[in-house]
Every structure is written in C-alpha cells, then in structure tokens.
Amino acid sequence: MLLASINLNKRLGATGARSNVAAWLRGHGVKIVLAQEPFKPAERTPPALAGFAFAGGDGHLAAWVSEDLASPTVSSPAPWVQRVELEWLVVLQVHLDAYGGASRAAQLAELAAMATAEMGRPLLICGDFNLAPRPADGLFGEESSACTTEAERTALHQLMRVACLVDTTADEVPVFTFERVFNGKPSRFRCDLALLSDHLTATTTVTADALVRSGPAAFTDHSALLIDLPLTLQEAEPEDVLFALSELTGDGPAAAPTGREYQPHKTAMNRQAPSPASRAVTEHLTGPLSIQSILDHGCGRGADVAHYRSAGLDAAGFDPHDHFGWPRPERTGFDLVTSMFVLNVLPDPWQRIQALKDAASFARPGGHVVVVTRSPEEITKAAADGGWSIHHDGFWSSQAKGTFQRGITPGEITALARQAGLQPAADAPVLPLPGVCHAVLTKPRKIFDDLPVA
Structure with missing residues (x-):
C-alpha cells in the first residue's frame, strides 16, 4: 500500500x-x-x-x-x-x-x-x-x-x-x-x-x-x-448497500464482507507427538538455564505441554481458543515461556507484539521466553506452490478458513520482542532447529506488571 x-x-x-x-x-x-x-x-x-x-x-x-x-x-x-x-x-x-x-x-x-x-x-x-x-x-x-x-x-x-x-x-x-x-x-x-x-x-x-x-x-x-507499506486496507462499503452483512447475520464486525475473519487456531496441528522445537527446549535449554517451570503460550491441543511434564517440568499451557481446553493460567512467574509457531500465524506486527507482551507477562523477572517461527524461505515456497494471495506483510494461506502465514527471521523476532519489553538472552545456547527460526529472549529483572497487555 x-x-x-x-x-x-x-x-x-x-x-x-x-x-x-x-x-x-x-x-x-x-x-x-x-x-x-x-x-x-x-x-x-x-x-x-x-x-x-x-x-x-x-x-x-x-x-x-x-x-x-x-x-x-x-x-x-x-x-x-x-x-x-x-x-x-x-x-x-x-x-x-x-x-x-x-x-x-x-x-x-x-x-x-x-x-x-x-x-x-x-x-x-x-x-x-x-x-x-x-x-x-x-x-x-x-x-x-x-x-x-x-x-x-x-x-x-x-x-x-x-x-x-x-x-x-x-x-x-x-x-x-x-x-x-x-x-x-x-x-x-x-x-x-x-x-x-x-x-x-x-x-x-x-x-x-x-x-x-x-x-x-x-x-x-x-x-x-x-x-x-506492508498494509492491506479495507475496501470502502459500496454506497448502494443498505445493510452490512454483519447486520443481517448478527455475527458482528468479523462477519463483514471483507474476507478479514482471522482464525489462527485453524493452523494448529493435531500432533500425536511433541514438536521438534519442544524436544530441543528440553534437550538443550532447560538444563543450562536451570528451568523448572514452563508455560507453553499458544499451546494448541497441548502435545508439547505433555512432553514438558514427561520431562519432569512443572508445565502449564494456555491457548486463547476455548475449544482446545487450555484456559488462561491464574499463576505467573514461570522460569520459561515458549511461543511455538504463534507469531507467524498472526496477521500483523501489532498483534505479534501484543502476543509477545502477553507471553512476557507470565515469565518471572530474569526468566526467559523462547519464540519459534516458520522461516521466510519455507513460507515463500509454500505461498508460490499454493498460490497464496498477499495480505499485509504475509499471505492468506486460506482466505476461506481465515488463516494467515508469514515467515519471520530471528532478527525480526528480536525487534518485535524489544517492543514487548524483552531482550536477547546472552546466556542461552542456540537451539539446533534447522529449517525454522527462533530466538531466546529474557525478561529484564525489573517490574513489568504495569506494562499493559491489549
């Protein structure tokens, strides 16, 4: 635009x-x-x-x-x-x-x-x-x-x-x-x-x-x-339209005829086994960082939460999609919060920053946040193969389903994380995760509870 x-x-x-x-x-x-x-x-x-x-x-x-x-x-x-x-x-x-x-x-x-x-x-x-x-x-x-x-x-x-x-x-x-x-x-x-x-x-x-x-x-x-700018703006309502579609269906603004009903939960995989990213966390990160408690933020159906628990960690999960059955935890102060393949399905940078702010709110001061995303190379190839249409800074992977994808580099993860009050973690090892992107971040040792989460 x-x-x-x-x-x-x-x-x-x-x-x-x-x-x-x-x-x-x-x-x-x-x-x-x-x-x-x-x-x-x-x-x-x-x-x-x-x-x-x-x-x-x-x-x-x-x-x-x-x-x-x-x-x-x-x-x-x-x-x-x-x-x-x-x-x-x-x-x-x-x-x-x-x-x-x-x-x-x-x-x-x-x-x-x-x-x-x-x-x-x-x-x-x-x-x-x-x-x-x-x-x-x-x-x-x-x-x-x-x-x-x-x-x-x-x-x-x-x-x-x-x-x-x-x-x-x-x-x-x-x-x-x-x-x-x-x-x-x-x-x-x-x-x-x-x-x-x-x-x-x-x-x-x-x-x-x-x-x-x-x-x-x-x-x-x-x-x-x-x-x-990487923006896709809404089209003007035709002047001869007397009623918006949302008024007729009662479904609210999301049902308006703009094709903008985002449903990122539909990208969640129905895993029978833990993700390679969660295995990399338990094999390479929890020991060196002395992690005992962990929250999987945006956990989907919870396969990675089960893996963390099987590894002896005090693990919890949260996913905003009620159908998955992982309500918002009442506790905070986790040693580690993971965000696995969440940012890349959110359709704009502001939603990604808000998601990172929310994830950071569950980590203790001095704790860590691990973010894993699909890579730009993977998404670019998938978009070309699937004929995906451009939307904002990424693509509709399915406009009918309302699913979005964007490949996000480690540098972009870090830049977004700074807006959420997080910093790159100098004490963390690089995870062996070929084909995807990730960043290990830390929550500074100061009070962030007054940082609003939209």
Missing part, C-alpha cells in the same frame, strides 16, 4: 497544481496522501482531489484516502501533528515549527511522549521536520547550516531511541528534499523524513521523488516521500 507524504506549500487550492498532484498520484498508484501545508488556512473547505476522499485535517496538515478504501480514523493531538490509524499501524504526520529551534526541540520531546503512549504499536512518523538530522543533511553553500541546533538533534535521537525508530532515508550521501537560494547561496536540506519502527524496515520501501519540485509537472518545492 503506497502512502505519499509531501509538503505542498499551500498550493493545492490552485487548479493547475491540483491537476498535477492528481496526475502524479494516479501515475504512482498512491492510496493515502498525507500533506503538510496543503492549502491556505483561510480556505476552510478542503480542495477536492480527484480519485480521493478527504479523511480529515486542515490547511496545516491534511489526509486523503483513495475513494475505493474505507476512511481511516484521523485526529489532531496538536496543531502540528496529525494521528492517522491505518489498520495496525499508527502514522503521526508532522509539520514542525519552521522558524524556532527551541520550539522544534520541544515538539520532538512531545512526539517522544506520544510515541511512548502508543505502547509498542508499530509507528510511522513522517512529514516536514524543518531540521537537518545530521550536519551533512543541511548545507548553506558548502558549509553546514547553523539552522539546526544540537538540542534538536539530541531530541530527535531520543525520539528514535525510545520508540525504536529508523530514519529510513538517511543515506551516507544525503538526498536533499528541499533546495532554495538565499543571499546568492544554495540552501539544501534533508528535512522531509520518514521515521519507521525498526521491525518494519525489511518490508517497507521509502523513496524520495524530487521530480515533483522540478520540470513542467512540478507542483511544490519539496520532494515527496513515497512509502510502500
């Missing part, structure tokens, strides 16, 4: 510029438009953008969505930031103060607080930051510009650190997104940024298009950021 972030410099109200914008969006297949300074604030009615529906905002920050898609939830926490909910992803569109470094530093601190309040939900923060992240990103003539202060850069780095964000366009040689001539010298800045949750960088492409500010079809003086 392609999102465009661009400072339009109040030009969308002009017919010629608006026509050029619409042609450019159509040519690239953009589905979401986030615009800074889209039109003059005095123009109280947002200009119509061909092929798009206005989703919210004003002359400072505004959003449009392709007319074939359902409108997202849009709010304005502050005049300089707009919050857009795109399925599992939260986008914060910003236009920071153009004139005051101290003001920008304060706004960045506010952004850090907003990001922290999202409690690990995947984030994209994009827009016109009006600063140079590094000295090389802002030049006046051939010298570094003095417009960006060290206080601003410190605040930006703090924002990226607390929210685990990556500056996606930070190439070694800066690609400037804004250029003007002041006092006979060129002023060049990489100020239009896209900060993205680190676990999304492998599946998201960000490019800066400078053609929108040069040539006959130009319509602004900033480069546009084209952000290709």
Whole structure:
C-alpha cells in the first residue's frame, strides 16, 4: 500500500497544481496522501482531489484516502501533528515549527511522549521536520547550516531511541528534499523524513521523488516521500448497500464482507507427538538455564505441554481458543515461556507484539521466553506452490478458513520482542532447529506488571 507524504506549500487550492498532484498520484498508484501545508488556512473547505476522499485535517496538515478504501480514523493531538490509524499501524504526520529551534526541540520531546503512549504499536512518523538530522543533511553553500541546533538533534535521537525508530532515508550521501537560494547561496536540506519502527524496515520501501519540485509537472518545492507499506486496507462499503452483512447475520464486525475473519487456531496441528522445537527446549535449554517451570503460550491441543511434564517440568499451557481446553493460567512467574509457531500465524506486527507482551507477562523477572517461527524461505515456497494471495506483510494461506502465514527471521523476532519489553538472552545456547527460526529472549529483572497487555 503506497502512502505519499509531501509538503505542498499551500498550493493545492490552485487548479493547475491540483491537476498535477492528481496526475502524479494516479501515475504512482498512491492510496493515502498525507500533506503538510496543503492549502491556505483561510480556505476552510478542503480542495477536492480527484480519485480521493478527504479523511480529515486542515490547511496545516491534511489526509486523503483513495475513494475505493474505507476512511481511516484521523485526529489532531496538536496543531502540528496529525494521528492517522491505518489498520495496525499508527502514522503521526508532522509539520514542525519552521522558524524556532527551541520550539522544534520541544515538539520532538512531545512526539517522544506520544510515541511512548502508543505502547509498542508499530509507528510511522513522517512529514516536514524543518531540521537537518545530521550536519551533512543541511548545507548553506558548502558549509553546514547553523539552522539546526544540537538540542534538536539530541531530541530527535531520543525520539528514535525510545520508540525504536529508523530514519529510513538517511543515506551516507544525503538526498536533499528541499533546495532554495538565499543571499546568492544554495540552501539544501534533508528535512522531509520518514521515521519507521525498526521491525518494519525489511518490508517497507521509502523513496524520495524530487521530480515533483522540478520540470513542467512540478507542483511544490519539496520532494515527496513515497512509502510502500506492508498494509492491506479495507475496501470502502459500496454506497448502494443498505445493510452490512454483519447486520443481517448478527455475527458482528468479523462477519463483514471483507474476507478479514482471522482464525489462527485453524493452523494448529493435531500432533500425536511433541514438536521438534519442544524436544530441543528440553534437550538443550532447560538444563543450562536451570528451568523448572514452563508455560507453553499458544499451546494448541497441548502435545508439547505433555512432553514438558514427561520431562519432569512443572508445565502449564494456555491457548486463547476455548475449544482446545487450555484456559488462561491464574499463576505467573514461570522460569520459561515458549511461543511455538504463534507469531507467524498472526496477521500483523501489532498483534505479534501484543502476543509477545502477553507471553512476557507470565515469565518471572530474569526468566526467559523462547519464540519459534516458520522461516521466510519455507513460507515463500509454500505461498508460490499454493498460490497464496498477499495480505499485509504475509499471505492468506486460506482466505476461506481465515488463516494467515508469514515467515519471520530471528532478527525480526528480536525487534518485535524489544517492543514487548524483552531482550536477547546472552546466556542461552542456540537451539539446533534447522529449517525454522527462533530466538531466546529474557525478561529484564525489573517490574513489568504495569506494562499493559491489549
């Protein structure tokens, strides 16, 4: 799903510029438009953008969505930031103060607080930051510009650190997104940024298009950021439909005609023997880590729980699907919590983070969490062989059944786990699990009970 972030410099109200914008969006297949300074604030009615529906905002920050898609939830926490909910992803569109470094530093601190309040939900923060992240990103003539202060850069780095964000366009040689001539010298800045949750960088492409500010079809003086996200958005309800299917069946939102009824429990195998992953845990992990108690989080029908008990461990199981008969345990403080082939059947990164938070809530401080997933290679081959359709960052393995699969690397497991308050375990051996991916994590020795689980 392609999102465009661009400072339009109040030009969308002009017919010629608006026509050029619409042609450019159509040519690239953009589905979401986030615009800074889209039109003059005095123009109280947002200009119509061909092929798009206005989703919210004003002359400072505004959003449009392709007319074939359902409108997202849009709010304005502050005049300089707009919050857009795109399925599992939260986008914060910003236009920071153009004139005051101290003001920008304060706004960045506010952004850090907003990001922290999202409690690990995947984030994209994009827009016109009006600063140079590094000295090389802002030049006046051939010298570094003095417009960006060290206080601003410190605040930006703090924002990226607390929210685990990556500056996606930070190439070694800066690609400037804004250029003007002041006092006979060129002023060049990489100020239009896209900060993205680190676990999304492998599946998201960000490019800066400078053609929108040069040539006959130009319509602004900033480069546009084209952000290709692993998102499948809901389609708009047809205007001639009087009743949603859910209203007729009484089954609630999940029964709406979107094909989005996820049923991950249908991927659970009916094992007669323990999984190779559970055998690797008892053969290579429980001894070195002095594990005595263990919870299999997402245990399915419970074959691995039986294996752990047969190995002399104090073992329990939990699966949110009631039919399997493993209700949520009342106890916590387990030495080890296992999550076997759970993350790869959850259809988006936010659900995976929530599952890891829940798993972590059962481990004792200093305890461990083992996560095992199917590999990208295995899933890619299965998708090709089975003709699976793309959905979000993975595939519908069966849209009729509502089952999803995504191969997840150890690095991605670790990045997701950090959002859940977990860290890589330095004291754990690598498990011999060919053909699948895994990570052994630890819960830091501090109180995590106040970390909410959605």
